[in-house]
Each structure stands twice: as structure tokens, then as C-alpha cells.
Amino acid sequence: MKPKIVRTIAQLRREIAEYRSARTAGGGTVGFVPTMGYLHEGHASLLRRSAAENGLTVLSIFVNPIQFGAGEDLDKYPRDEERDIRIAGESGTDLVFLPTVDEMYAGRRVTTVTVSEVTDGLCGASRPGHFDGVATVVMKLFNIVQPDRAYFGLKDAQQVAVIERMTQDLNVPVEIVPCPIVREKDGLALSSRNVYLNPQEREQALALSRALSKVEPWIAEGCNASELTAKLRQEIALSALADIDYAEVVTYPDLAAPEGSLPLRQMRETFLVALAVRFGRTRLIDNRLLNLTEAGADLCFAK
Amino acid sequence: MKPKIVRTIAQLRREIAEYRSARTAGGGTVGFVPTMGYLHEGHASLLRRSAAENGLTVLSIFVNPIQFGAGEDLDKYPRDEERDIRIAGESGTDLVFLPTVDEMYAGRRVTTVTVSEVTDGLCGASRPGHFDGVATVVMKLFNIVQPDRAYFGLKDAQQVAVIERMTQDLNVPVEIVPCPIVREKDGLALSSRNVYLNPQEREQALALSRALSKVEPWIAEGCNASELTAKLRQEIALSALADIDYAEVVTYPDLAAPEGSLPLRQMRETFLVALAVRFGRTRLIDNRLLNLTEAGADLCFAK
Numbered sequence: 238m239k240p241k242i243v244r245t246i247a248q249l250r251r252e253i254a255e256y257r258s259a260r261t262a263g264g265g266t267v268g269f270v271p272t273m274g275y276l277h278e279g280h281a282s283l284l285r286r287s288a289a290e291n292g293l294t295v296l297s298i299f300v301n302p303i304q305f306g307a308g309e310d311l312d313k314y315p316r317d318e319e320r321d322i323r324i325a326g327e328s329g330t331d332l333v334f335l336p337t338v339d340e341m342y343a344g345r346r347v348t349t350v351t352v353s354e355v356t357d358g359l360c361g362a363s364r365p366g367h368f369d370g371v372a373t374v375v376m377k378l379f380n381i382v383q384p385d386r387a388y389f390g391l392k393d394a395q396q397v398a399v400i401e402r403m404t405q406d407l408n409v410p411v412e413i414v415p416c417p418i419v420r421e422k423d424g425l426a427l428s429s430r431n432v433y434l435n436p437q438e439r440e441q442a443l444a445l446s447r448a449l450s451k452v453e454p455w456i457a458e459g460c461n462a463s464e465l466t467a468k469l470r471q472e473i474a475l476s477a478l479a480d481i482d483y484a485e486v487v488t489y490p491d492l493a494a495p496e497g498s499l500p501l502r503q504m505r506e507t508f509l510v511a512l513a514v515r516f517g518r519t520r521l522i523d524n525r526l527l528n529l530t531e532a533g534a535d536l537c538f539a540k
Numbered sequence: 541m542k543p544k545i546v547r548t549i550a551q552l553r554r555e556i557a558e559y560r561s562a563r564t565a566g567g568g569t570v571g572f573v574p575t576m577g578y579l580h581e582g583h584a585s586l587l588r589r590s591a592a593e594n595g596l597t598v599l600s601i602f603v604n605p606i607q608f609g610a611g612e613d614l615d616k617y618p619r620d621e622e623r624d625i626r627i628a629g630e631s632g633t634d635l636v637f638l639p640t641v642d643e644m645y646a647g648r649r650v651t652t653v654t655v656s657e658v659t660d661g662l663c664g665a666s667r668p669g670h671f672d673g674v675a676t677v678v679m680k681l682f683n684i685v686q687p688d689r690a691y692f693g694l695k696d697a698q699q700v701a702v703i704e705r706m707t708q709d710l711n712v713p714v715e716i717v718p719c720p721i722v723r724e725k726d727g728l729a730l731s732s733r734n735v736y737l738n739p740q741e742r743e744q745a746l747a748l749s750r751a752l753s754k755v756e757p758w759i760a761e762g763c764n765a766s767e768l769t770a771k772l773r774q775e776i777a778l779s780a781l782a783d784i785d786y787a788e789v790v791t792y793p794d795l796a797a798p799e800g801s802l803p804l805r806q807m808r809e810t811f812l813v814a815l816a817v818r819f820g821r822t823r824l825i826d827n828r829l830l831n832l833t834e835a836g837a838d839l840c841f842a843k
Contacts, residue, residue, distance in 0.1 A: 246711065347657045348675070348709035354650045372651070373710070380711040406651035407676070408549065408683040 240296070240322065240330040246341075246381050249295075249334050253382060256293045256331075265292020269384030269411075270330075271375060274298035275315040275429035279419040281328040283388040286416060288329025295382050296325050297334040299341060304370030315432050334382070341377065350376045352399045352406075355492045359395045359511050360522065363482050368399050375400055379409055386412045390419070392426050394509050394524045398490040418523070420446065426523045437478065438516040444476035445512050445523040448484075452510050452525050459500040462486040465510070473514055482513035482520060489526055505530050543599070543625065543633040549644075549684050552598075552637050556685060559596045559634075568595020572687030572714075573633075574678060577601035578618040578732035582722040584631040586691040589719060591632025598685050599628050600637040602644060607673030618735050637685070644680065653679045655702045655709075658795045662698045662814050663825065666785050671702050678703055682712055689715045693722070695729050697812050697827045701793040721826070723749065729826045740781065741819040747779035748815050748826040751787075755813050755828050762803040765789040768813070776817060785816035785823065792829055808833050 243249045253267060268287030272280050276298075287294040298321055305311035318335065325333050350372040355361075361368050379387065389397045397415045404413055419427045424446030425439075434442055448469045455468050469484040486501065487493060489509040495501065501508060511524040546552045556570060571590030575583050579601075590597040601624055608614035621638065628636050653675040658664075664671050682690065692700045700718045707716055722730045727749030728742075737745055751772045758771050772787040789804065790796060792812040798804065804811060814827040 250713070344708075345657075346709045348653065348655045348706045350651065350653055350710070352651045354648075377709075377711045380713060383713065403651045405647075406649045406680075407653070408680045410553070410683060410686065 239326050240333045242322065243332055243334050244336060244340070246336065249332065249381060252332055253293070253295065266385035267291060267382065268294045269297070269378070269382045269387045270294070271297045271299075271378050271387065271389075273300045273314065273429065274321050275317055275432075276321045276324045277419075277427045277429060277431075279390050279392065279427040281324055282419050283390060283416050284325060284328035284330050286414070287386065287388050290414075291386060293331050294329055295332045295334060295384065296330045297336075297378055297382070299334075299336055299374070299378075301341075301370060301374040302338055303342075303346075303373060304367050306364055306366060309364070310430070310433075315429055341374070346373075349373050350403060350407075352403050355395070355398050355402055355490070358487065358492055358494075359483060359485060360513060361395065363513065368396070371396055372399060372403050376403065376407070376409070379404075379411055384411055386414050388414045388416055390417075391415050391526060392418045392428065392522065392524070394489070394511060394526060395492060398492055401490055424450070426521075428521065430519055430521065433519040434516060438519065441476035441478045442514075442516055442521055444473045444479050445514055445521060448472040448512065449510060449523060449525045452527065456501050456527070456529075459502065461498045461500050462495045463498065465501065469510070469512065473512070478516050480515040482515060484512050484514075486510050501527075502529060542629050543636045545625065546635055546637050547639060547643070549639065552635065552684060555635055556596070556598065569688035570594055570685065571597045572600070572681070572685045572690045573597070574600045574602075574681050574690065574692075576603045576617065576732065577624050578620055578735075579624045579627045580722075580730045580732060580734075582693050582695065582730040584627055585722050586693060586719050587628060587631035587633050589717070590689065590691050593717075594689060596634050597632055598635045598637060598687065599633045600639075600681055600685070602637075602639055602677070602681075604644075604673060604677040605641060606645075606649075606676060607670050609667055609669060612667075613733070613736075618732055644677070649676075652676050653706060653710075655706050658698070658701050658705055658793070661790065661795055661797075662786060662788060663816060664698065666816065671699070674699055675702060675706050679706065679710070679712070682714055687714055689717050691717045691719055693720075694718050694829060695721045695731065695825065695827070697792070697814060697829060698795060701795055704793055727753065729824075731824060733822055733824065736822040737819060741822065744779035744781045745817075745819055745824055747776045747782050748817055748824060751775040751815065752813060752826060752828045755830070759804050759830070759832075762805065764801045764803050765798045766801065768804065772813070772815065776815070781819050783818040785818060787815050787817075789813050804830075805832060 268291030270283045270287055300314050349369050351369050352372050356368040401413050425442055455465055465486050466484050473479045473481055487509050489507045507530055508527045509524055513522045571594030573586045573590055603617050652672050654672050655675050659671040704716050728745055758768055768789050769787050776782050790812050792810045811830045812827055816825045
């Protein structure tokens with residue numbers, strides 16, 4: 238079914254209010270999937286889940302300028318509105334919100350939502366201001382859509398941690414639903430930025446998922462955090478084009494360095510093993526979330 | 541009527557959800573008056589207005605620690621829960637939200653809402669971090685109560701400007717209703733902090749309202765901004781105990797310095813004339829909002 242296209246905040250509010258006032262008592266909820274468009278199967282999986290769990294599914298497509306730093310890929314970020322709308326419809330989306338930058342940032346914005354600590358490391362360290370931009374636009378979108386549930390992909394695990402903390406700290410009345418990473422058959426995590434890769438880079442980009450697939454055996458062998466990151470770096474370095482931004486093990490969702498140097502398998506924690514690697518001018522991220530909290534549990538994927 | 545007392549976020553949400561689901565279609569709205577308690581006639585005027593304009597009126601009483609700086613009066617801030625509840629009831633309040641600090645800031649808060657520019661001058665200059673604390677707690681309260689309208693007294697005119705900007709920038713779905721300053725018969729602006737004044741300070745504190753009452757004649761005489769602030773300072777200095785923090789003229793709601801040195805009466809602007817003066821250890825604020833935007837209009841109070 239073709240979703241309804243909405244380009245202004247006022248119209249989106251009217252459409253959602255109409256749905257809410259028409260729904261039967263205790264009935265349909267509103268699910269929300271905020272994206273920057275150029276949708277892939279990862280986005281589609283969020284939309285399908287929202288459509289399965291809610292009476293109304295709202296997708297936003299907005300390449301948010303304030304989360305891009307100087308020299309980043311704001312201007313060349315890929316866009317394909319027509320294809321996005323088709324995928325949205327095939328995935329059960331009811332409303333597609335496609336605002337302009339002016340619609341979202343009319344006048345001079347002086348308000349910023351800042352989440353500290355969980356933004357200090359990983360992508361926060363190499364992209365200063367990025368998560369302020371993410372938190373601010375997501376707070377705006379939450380206030381516009383007022384969803385019951387919002388769906389985020391775990392490929393951006395730090396983003397999920399930031400949004401969860403913001404939602405908790407500011408008492409935002411929304412349930413954050415983190416969803417699994419979707420991968421190509423050969424393991425590459427889906428990303429709108431994968432289109433930037435040339436064939437050679439595309440092949441070498443498998444270094445990320447290949448390294449992550451070895452994390453569980455390495456932990457089973459008794460690696461501690463620094464041993465694990467050394468092994469990750471070695472593995473990624475086998476791809477000659479790989480330029481590592483970071484390869485880290487942190488606790489989740491606090492994103493803190495593991496305390497001490499014990500083997501990770503002896504620590505009852507959920508760990509995020511996170512990578513950011515440049516191939517040419519393209520920066521890719523990938524991660525694996527490992528729940529080691531249950532005593533005696535097998536090593537297993539969290540969530 | 542005695543209002544219902546609510547001490548947890550979960551219960552407040554339940555009470556408000558119950559009201560909203562029971563209201564007739566298109567019916568009753570929710571009005572919200574956030575305060576730090578020790579209610580006076582200024583607060584009561586906000587509550588009465590909310591009760592007149594909404595089906596449900598929610599009052600919050602929370603002495604918000606994160607808006608107090610080091611050395612400020614957090615520990616001695618006056619409290620009288622019983623009297624507050626009585627005044628709330630007499631003023632048409634339905635629900636009084638009285639959370640503890642732990643209820644509002646459970647766990648470690650890492651999220652801050654920052655409003656820049658309008659917080660640079662006036663109280664923002666002498667109370668660093670104050671408006672971050674205000675914006676953050678008001679965003680939290682808005683997310684908890686989800687009011688249709690929120691009522692703020694214009695004695696804290698900069699606070700009103702900050703909340704209006706935050707609401708606009710973050711697309712918060714609430715109407716901000718600024719309400720006039722309420723004064724004692726002799727002119728002193730009502731404030732919970734007036735109880736700190738000893739009899740001599742209380743008498744000399746009239747310097748603020750006395751100086752402000754002369755603003756219109758001074759503007760009519762052709763004063764520009766710097767001449768006006770000089771006259772304000774002279775007038776206040778007649779009270780020997782007065783220690784001026786600031787006496788300023790700024791545009792409203794941008795709180796910017798007026799451009800150029802023209803007589804104010806020739807500039808088509810809304811001006812805020814704002815004072816902060818210490819008497820002993822008590823810091824008092826007062827202001828006058830002047831709408832000079834209409835060509836040929838008489839000088840008149842805005843709003």
C-alpha cells in the first residue's frame with residue numbers, strides 16, 4: 238500500500254491526531270522509525286516490526302545537518318525519495334514524514350540536547366557534536382510524532398545507548414525498541430553509506446564482520462579487553478585498505494571501559510565490541526553485543 | 541476542594557491518562573503550573589487561570605537542585621507543604637505533584653537541555669548553569685505531565701523567554717502562557733524569597749518597583765538604553781542596602797542589547813527592563829515589559 242506523504246510538521250500532527258482520536262479506546266498505538274532515508278533492508282526490518290506492533294507506523298526521512306561535522310558527507314549523503322517511498326509502503330508504513338531543513342530548523346535554533354558520558358568514546362570521540370545533533374533532532378521528532386514506540390537499529394549501538402539515556406533522563410513517554418543488525422549474505426552490515434565503496438573497498442570491508450565473528454571464540458579462549466582489541470586490530474589489518482578509527486570493548490549500555498584486566502568471560506557484564514574503520518573516504522561501523530551477565534550461561538548475542 | 545496529592549511519576553501519569561481517556565471527545569485540556577512551592581498570590585493567579593482555561597489543572601512543587609549554583613539558597617529555600625496544598629485547593633488545582641529529588645533524578649543524569657544566547661545575559665550571567673537546570677527540569681516535567689498549556693509568571697521574564705525558545709526549538713507540543721507579575725500593595729513583586737528579608741531590607745526592597753515605575757516617564761522624556769540604565773542605577777542606589785547585580789534594557793523575547801543609541805521611544809521594539817538587586821544575602825529580581833512596537837502607540841505594558 239502506498240503510504241501518505243507528509244512534508245510539514247503541522248500536517249503530520251493533524252494526521253496523527255486524527256488517527257489517535259479515531260482509534261478505539263485502548264486501541265492502536267503509534268510506532269515511529271526515524272531515518273536519514275536511502276532505505277535498506279535494515280530500515281525495512283524496523284518498519285515491518287513497527288507495523289506488526291502498532292496500529293500506525295510513521296517513518297521520518299530527514300538528513301539532519303546538525304549531526305554532520307565539518308568535512309563529513311552531508312552534501313553527498315545518498316538520497317532516493319521515490320525508492321524510499323516504495324520500500325516504506327512495502328514494509329507497512331502508513332505515514333512518511335519528509336520535512337525540509339527549513340521546516341525542521343525554522344529560525345535560529347538555540348536549544349541543544351546534550352547527553353554526556355556515553356558520548357565520550359567510540360563515535361563520539363571522532364565525531365564531536367554528532368550526538369548532540371542526534372539527541373536534539375530525535376527529541377524534536379519525538380515531540381512532533383509523540384510515538385508510543387520508536388525503533389532503532391543496533392548497528393548504531395552507541396546511538397541507541399544515547400537515545401535510551403536521553404529518554405530515561407528526560408522522562409520521554411516513549412518505549413525505545415532496539416532491533417538487530419541486518420547483514421548482506423557475506424556478512425557486511427547494511428548501511429546507506431555502503432554505496433560509497435568501490436568494488437575493492439567493498440570486498441575488504443568484510444574485515445569488520447569477519448573480525449566480529451571471531452569475538453566469541455576469542456572470549457572463550459580467555460581474552461581480556463586489551464587482548465581482544467589487539468586481536469581485532471590484527472584481524473582488520475589483514476585488509477590493506479582498512480584504516481582503523483577505533484576497535485573497542487565497552488560495557489553496554491553505559492559504554493564504559495571494562496574494569497581490570499580479567500578475561501571477559503569471567504566478568505558478568507553485557508559487552509559491546511565496536512568497530513569503526515575507514516576504507517578510502519568511507520567510514521564504516523559495525524559491532525557485536527554480547528550478554529555475559531548470566532552466570533554459567535553460554536556466550537550469546539544479547540537481544 | 542482538596543486537590544489529590546501525587547508523589548510518583550508513575551501515579552501522576554496514571555491520573556492524567558485516566559482524565560484524558562474519560563474526557564469527552566475534543567473536551568477537557570490539561571493545564572500545568574510548575575513551581576518550587578512556598579506558594580504566594582502570584583502562583584495562585586497562575587493556578588486560577590489554568591483552572592479557568594482547562595479541565596484539569598496540575599501543580600508541581602519541586603525545589604529543583606540542578607538549577608541552584610554553589611553558595612545559592614538550595615538548603616534554606618522556604619517550604620510549607622501543608623499551606624501550599626491549601627492554596628492549591630483554593631485556586632482550583634486538581635492534582636499536586638510533589639516528587640522527591642530521587643524520584644526526579646533517579647540514577648545518574650547525563651542529559652542536559654541547554655538554551656544558548658537568551659541565557660547569556662541578565663540572570664544567566666550571574667547564575668551559570670541556572671537555566672540549563674531550569675530547561676532540563678521543565679522538559680522533564682513537560683514529558684511527565686504532557687500538558688496542553690503551561691503557565692509561567694513574568695517576574696521571571698528571562699525564564700519565560702528560555703522556556704518559550706526551548707518549546708519552539710524542540711517542537712514541544714505545549715502552549716506557553718506568560719502571566720503578569722503580581723505585587724504587594726506597596727509595589728514589591730511577590731517572591732517566595734521575600735521571606736528572607738528583615739524589616740529594613742523589606743522597606744528598601746521597594747527600590748526595584750519604584751525605579752521600574754519611573755521607566756515609562758523616562759522613556760517618554762527620550763532616554764536611550766544607557767541613559768535609562770544609569771537612571772535606574774541612581775534610583776536604586778538611593779536605598780543604601782541595595783547591591784545591584786544588574787539593571788538592563790534588552791529586547792524581548794530575544795534578550796539582546798538594543799542596537800544603537802536612539803531614544804527607546806523611537807525604536808519599534810518590545811523591551812524588557814530588568815533588575816536584580818541584593819539586599820543582604822537575598823537577591824531579588826523584578827522587571828517591566830514595554831511594548832513600543834506599534835507606531836504612534838502610547839507607551840504601554842506588554843501583555
